[in-house]
Amino acid sequence: MMSAGHRARKRFGQHFLVDDSVIDRIIRAVHPVATDRLIEIGPGLGALTLPLLSRGMSLTLIELDRDLVLRWQAYPAHPPLTVIAQDVLTVDFSQFGQSLRLIGNLPYNISTPFLFHLAADAQRYRDAHFMLQKEVVERMVATPGSRDYGRLSVMLQYHFDMESLMDVEADAFDPPPKVRSAVVRLIPRMVTARPDANFEHLSTLVTTAFAQRRKMLRVSLKNMVSEDDLKQAGIDPTRRAETVSLEEFCRLSLSEGRSENK
DSSP states (O other): OOOTTOOOOGGGTOOEEOOHHHHHHHHHHHOOOTTOEEEEEOOTTSTTHHHHHHTTOOEEEEEOOHHHHHHHHTOOOSSOOEEEESOGGGOOGGGGOSSEEEEEEOOGGGHHHHHHHHHTTGGGEEEEEEEEEHHHHHHHTOOTTSTTOSHHHHHHHHHEEEEEEEEEOGGGEESOOSSOEEEEEEEEOOGGGSOOOOHHHHHHHHHHHHHTTTSBHHHHTTTTOOHHHHHHTTOOTTOBGGGOOHHHHHHHHTOOOOSTTO
């Protein structure tokens, strides 16, 4: 790795992956081929970048740390690296085309907003492999009735099929984070494979329901849908948000009930 002279910066949430066995498992999970349109978010010191370059990959790197940007711009890769010096939350991925493959050890302090940023244009991607805080990955893949199931679960599962691939201990990083990590794979769901839904209404319903997750839906959603709307969607009004599946929320989003207590 290009580690000489660079210290991890807390304000960028930098924890550099240094465990070769974990790096190898991630690369094998991604299974890159030379024709891929591969974008790495937060290349850092090159834990994933250098093995990918050694396989002849063409890479686009998105990096915010100016010192690391300068290092990667000067790196003698063939073909040359494309380096985007920008906050990933502000990147318009449409500039890179379609069928994109994303990979990265994401700063944990931006992971949730970035995942929603990604979901807004999910059909642009072929897949994504990210290192995230284990707690976030558990929430992403959670099922109804589990303690981790919430807004993040429902809204991402609408857009993606997701799988937690491996857990990663803190000592795999330098400096070690205070949390455990995990690698997750996201594959966009075809539009035709998604449940029918009014997406704008779905998003508002899910956000409202999980803001008061322990309250019965007839209470938490009383200003959005009626008890009859809930029943017509096959949902008992006394249930709580944490028990309601994506498919049930989608059915409810198609309800015409928008007013108080119809």
